[in-house]
Amino acid sequence: MEFALTAEQRMIADTAAAFFHEKASLEATRAVIAGDGFDRALWRAGCAELGLAGVLAPESAGGAGLGMVEAATVAQAAGGALAAIPLLGAAMAVRALACGGSDAQQREWLPAIAAGDVVAVVIFGHGLSETNGCLSGALDPAPHAHVADLLILFDGARAFLVRSTDAGVRRERMGALDATRPLVRLVLDGVRAERLPGGSDAGQAAYRSGLLILSAEAVGGAEAALRTTVAYVRDRRQFGRPIGSFQAVKHRLADSAVDLEQARSAMFWAACAIDENHSEAELAVHAAKVFCADTFFSCAAEMIQLHGGIGFTWEHPAHLFFRRARSIQTLLGDSVFHREAVAALTLDAAS
Amino acid sequence: MKLGFSPREEAFRTDCAAWLNDQLSGPFSDIRGISNLVDRPGRRREWERQMAQHGWSCIGWPEAWGGRAATIAEQVIFAEEYARAGAPNRLNHIGVELIGPTILAFGTDAQKARFLPDIASGNIIWCQGYSEPGAGSDLASVRTRARLDEGQWIVDGQKVWTSLAQFSDWIFIIARSETGSVGQKGLSFLLLPLDQPGVTIRPIRQMNGEAEFNETFFDGARCDAADILGAPGDGWKIAMALLGFERGVSTLAQQMQFRNELDAVIHAARANGKSGDVLIRQRIADAEIGLRLMRYGALRMLSGADPTAMQGPALTYKIQWATWRRNLGVLAMDVLGQSGEMWPLDSDRLPLLPNLFLYSRADTIYGGTNEIQRNIIAERGLGLPREPRGDT
Numbered sequence: 001m002e003f004a005l006t007a008e009q010r011m012i013a014d015t016a017a018a019f020f021h022e023k024a025s026l027e028a029t030r031a032v033i034a035g036d037g038f039d040r041a042l043w044r045a046g047c048a049e050l051g052l053a054g055v056l057a058p059e060s061a062g063g064a065g066l067g068m069v070e071a072a073t074v075a076q077a078a079g080g081a082l083a084a085i086p087l088l089g090a091a092m093a094v095r096a097l098a099c100g101g102s103d104a105q106q107r108e109w110l111p112a113i114a115a116g117d118v119v120a121v122v123i124f125g126h127g128l129s130e131t132n133g134c135l136s137g138a139l140d141p142a143p144h145a146h147v148a149d150l151l152i153l154f155d156g157a158r159a160f161l162v163r164s165t166d167a168g169v170r171r172e173r174m175g176a177l178d179a180t181r182p183l184v185r186l187v188l189d190g191v192r193a194e195r196l197p198g199g200s201d202a203g204q205a206a207y208r209s210g211l212l213i214l215s216a217e218a219v220g221g222a223e224a225a226l227r228t229t230v231a232y233v234r235d236r237r238q239f240g241r242p243i244g245s246f247q248a249v250k251h252r253l254a255d256s257a258v259d260l261e262q263a264r265s266a267m268f269w270a271a272c273a274i275d276e277n278h279s280e281a282e283l284a285v286h287a288a289k290v291f292c293a294d295t296f297f298s299c300a301a302e303m304i305q306l307h308g309g310i311g312f313t314w315e316h317p318a319h320l321f322f323r324r325a326r327s328i329q330t331l332l333g334d335s336v337f338h339r340e341a342v343a344a345l346t347l348d349a350a351s
Numbered sequence: 352m353k354l355g356f357s358p359r360e361e362a363f364r365t366d367c368a369a370w371l372n373d374q375l376s377g378p379f380s381d382i383r384g385i386s387n388l389v390d391r392p393g394r395r396r397e398w399e400r401q402m403a404q405h406g407w408s409c410i411g412w413p414e415a416w417g418g419r420a421a422t423i424a425e426q427v428i429f430a431e432e433y434a435r436a437g438a439p440n441r442l443n444h445i446g447v448e449l450i451g452p453t454i455l456a457f458g459t460d461a462q463k464a465r466f467l468p469d470i471a472s473g474n475i476i477w478c479q480g481y482s483e484p485g486a487g488s489d490l491a492s493v494r495t496r497a498r499l500d501e502g503q504w505i506v507d508g509q510k511v512w513t514s515l516a517q518f519s520d521w522i523f524i525i526a527r528s529e530t531g532s533v534g535q536k537g538l539s540f541l542l543l544p545l546d547q548p549g550v551t552i553r554p555i556r557q558m559n560g561e562a563e564f565n566e567t568f569f570d571g572a573r574c575d576a577a578d579i580l581g582a583p584g585d586g587w588k589i590a591m592a593l594l595g596f597e598r599g600v601s602t603l604a605q606q607m608q609f610r611n612e613l614d615a616v617i618h619a620a621r622a623n624g625k626s627g628d629v630l631i632r633q634r635i636a637d638a639e640i641g642l643r644l645m646r647y648g649a650l651r652m653l654s655g656a657d658p659t660a661m662q663g664p665a666l667t668y669k670i671q672w673a674t675w676r677r678n679l680g681v682l683a684m685d686v687l688g689q690s691g692e693m694w695p696l697d698s699d700r701l702p703l704l705p706n707l708f709l710y711s712r713a714d715t716i717y718g719g720t721n722e723i724q725r726n727i728i729a730e731r732g733l734g735l736p737r738e739p740r741g742d743t
Contacts (some may be wrong), residue, residue, distance in 0.1 A: 001427065003353070004352060005352065136519045183352065183659060196710075201489075234736065244736055250725065251722070251725040254724070257732055258670055258671055258728065265651055265664065268352060268647065269647040272354040273354060287643060290640060291640055291644065340629075340632060343632035343633065346636065346639045347621065347626045347632060347635060
C-alpha cells in the first residue's frame with residue numbers, strides 16, 4: 001500500500017499539466033466551440049508530444065502501456081484546460097479493443113487510435129437490430145461522434161465496430177450545452193458492422209475507463225474553477241477590503257476545497273482499483289463519478305456566484321466551466337443513477 | 352501508487368488479528384465492543400498494559416522507546432484490525448498518539464527517558480488541557496497562568512472540556528508564563544501530575560447524558576521547572592505541532608468505528624424496509640461514498656512526504672469527518688423513525704444510533720469548529736486574506 005504518486009507518475013502528471021498550460025488556451029477553445037467543437041491543432045499536438053490518445057494502449061500498438069492512474073492525471077490536465085478533444089472516446093475505445101477485440105481488430109485499429117490518426121468514440125445503445133451483419137437502430141446521443149472515424153457500439157453483451165463514413169450512418173450534430181463536447185444524434189440504417197468477440201469484457205472495460213476519465217476531467221475542471229475564483233476574490237475589493245477576507249465568501253470556497261480533496265481521493269481510488277482489478281473497482285468508479293462530477297458542478301456554480309455580475313457574462317469563462325460540469329454530470333449516467341448503483345452494492349449485497 | 356497490500360503486509364495483518372482475537376475472546380472478552388470512552392476504565396488500563404507487554408501499544412514509535420518502528424502500511428493495518436476485532440476505544444490514545452510523538456519531537460533526552468516508557472507501558476494515562484472558558488475557538492487567548500517559584504512551576508487557572516481527565520494521571524497544558532503577554536506569545540507547554548492538592552476535576556454531563564469531559568481547576572498546582580516542553584514562550588508552536596499528530600494513523604481506527612455506525616444504519620434500513628426507499632438509498636450511498644473517501648484521503652495524507660504537514664487532505668480532514676458523522680446521525684434517525692426515539696425505561700445508556708444522533712453534534716465543535724476549520728482552510732490552504740482581528 002502506497003497511496004501517493006510515484007516519481008514517474010508525478011513526472012507524467014507534471015508533463016501533461018505543462019503541455020496543456022502551454023498549448024491550450026481559452027481563446028482557442030472559444031474559437032473551436034464557435035466551429036465544430038474539435039480542437040484539431042491541440043489534439044494533433046497532444047498526440048504527437050504527449051501520446052494523448054495512446055496512454056492506455058499497449059506499447060506493442062504504439063501506445064505508452066500505462067495504467068489508469070497515469071491516464072487520470074492526463075485527463076485531469078485536459079479537464080483543467082476545458083480541452084475540446086475526444087480524449088474520452090480514445091480511452092474508452094482503446095480499452096474496449098484491448099479487452100475485447102480480436103487480434104486482427106487490435107492490429108487494425110489500436111496503433112491508429114493511439115497515434116491520433118483515427119478518432120474513435122464508444123456509444124452505449126439498446127435495441128439495435130442486426131441482420132446479415134448489418135445494424136439498424138437509433139443510438140444514445142454521443143459526444144464528438146461527428147468527428148469520429150470509428151464508432152464502437154455496445155448493446156448489452158454485443159459489441160460492434162462501425163466505420164462512421166460507411167453508407168447508412170446518419171449523424172446530426174446538435175446545438176450543445178457544452179460546446180467543447182458537442183452531442184451528436186446517430187441513426188444506423190443497415191450499416192455494415194463487425195462484431196467484437198469479447199463484448200461484455202470490452203463493455204465493462206470501456207465503461208469503467210469512461211467513468212474514470214470523466215471523473216478526472218471533472219477534478220481538473222474543479223481545480224481550475226476554484227483557482228480562478230480564489231484569484232478573483234483576493235483581488236476584487238468592496239467595502240475597502242478584498243472580498244476574499246469576508247467569511248461569507250471564504251467559507252464557500254473552503255467548502256469547495258473540502259470537496260475537491262475528496263474528489264482527488266475518489267479519482268485515485270477508482271484509478272488504482274481498476275488497475276489492480278481490486279474488489280472495490282465497481283464501487284469506486286460509481287463513487288468517483290458522482291463525487292467528482294458533483295464537485296465540479298458546485299465549484300463552477302460558486303465560480304459564477306462569487307464573480308458577481310461579470311461571472312454571468314458571455315465574455316467570462318465561468319459559463320464554459322458551468323456548462324461542461326453539467327455535461328459531465330450527465331454523461332455515462334447521472335449522479336442519481338450512480339448513487340443508486342452504490343446503494344445497490346451497499347444495501348442489496350448479501351451481508 | 353498502489354491500493355493493495357503486499358504478502359508481507361498481509362502476513363502482518365494475520366499476526367495482529369490473531370493476537371487481538373485471542374485476547375478479546377479470552378482474558379479481555381469483558382471489554383470487547385466498548386465503543387464509548389467511559390466504561391470500565393480499570394479494565395481498560397489493564398488492557399493497555401497487556402498490549403504494551405506484547406509490543407502492540409505504540410507500534411509506530413522507534414524501537415528504542417518501546418515501539419516497532421512500524422511502516423505506515425503496518426500502522427494502517429493495525430488500526431483497522433484493532434477496530435475490526437472490537438477492541439475498546441483506547442484510554443491511552445492521547446499518550447500514544449499525541450503527547451508521546453510530541454515529546455519525541457521536542458523533548459530533551461531526560462524528558463524522553465522520564466515520560467516515554469510510562470506511556471509505552473500504559474502505566475501513565477494522559478489528558479489534554481487546551482480549552483478554557485474564555486479560550487475556545489480563540490485558543491490563543493488562554494489565561495491560565497504559570498510562574499516559576501523555587502524550582503517549580505506554579506499554575507493557576509481553569510481548563511474546560513478536558514476529555515477523560517477523571518481517568519488520567521497527567522495533563523499537558525498551555526499556560527501564560529509571561530506576565531502581560533497576549534495572544535500566541537508568552538505561552539508555555541507544561542506537563543503536570545493530576546494527583547495533587549492544587550488540581551480539582553469536575554465532570555461535565557453532556558447532552559447525551561454521559562460525562563466524558565471535565566472542568567479542570569488549577570489552584571497553585573505544581574510541576575518541576577524541568578517539566579516544560581521547549582523553552583518558555585514556545586507553547587503555541589508546540590501546541591500546534593501536537594495537533595498535527597492528531598491527523599495520524601489513529602484516524603483510521605476512528606473510521607472503523609464510523610464503519611460500524613454506518614453498518615448499524617444499513618442493518619436498520621434493511622430490517623424495517625427503508626432500504627427500499629429511493630431517497631434513503633441515495634443518502635446511504637452518499638454516506639458510503641463519504642466514508643470510503645475518508646479512508647482514501649487518510650491514506651493519501653499518510654503516504655505523503657510529511658504526514659503531519661497541514662496541507663491537502665490533512666487540512667480538510669477534520670471538517671470532512673465531523674460533518675459526515677453529524678449527517679449520519681440525522682440519517683440514522685430518519686431510518687429508525689419513532690423506534691429511534693424510545694427504548695426500555697430501565698436502560699442506563701442510549702442505544703447506539705440515538706446516541707450517535709446526539710453525540711455527533713459535538714463532532715463539528717470540538718477540536719476546532721467547522722467555522723474555524725473553514726477559516727483555516729481558506730487562509731492557509733487557499734491563501735485568502737485573514738479576517739480583520741478585533742481588539743484583545
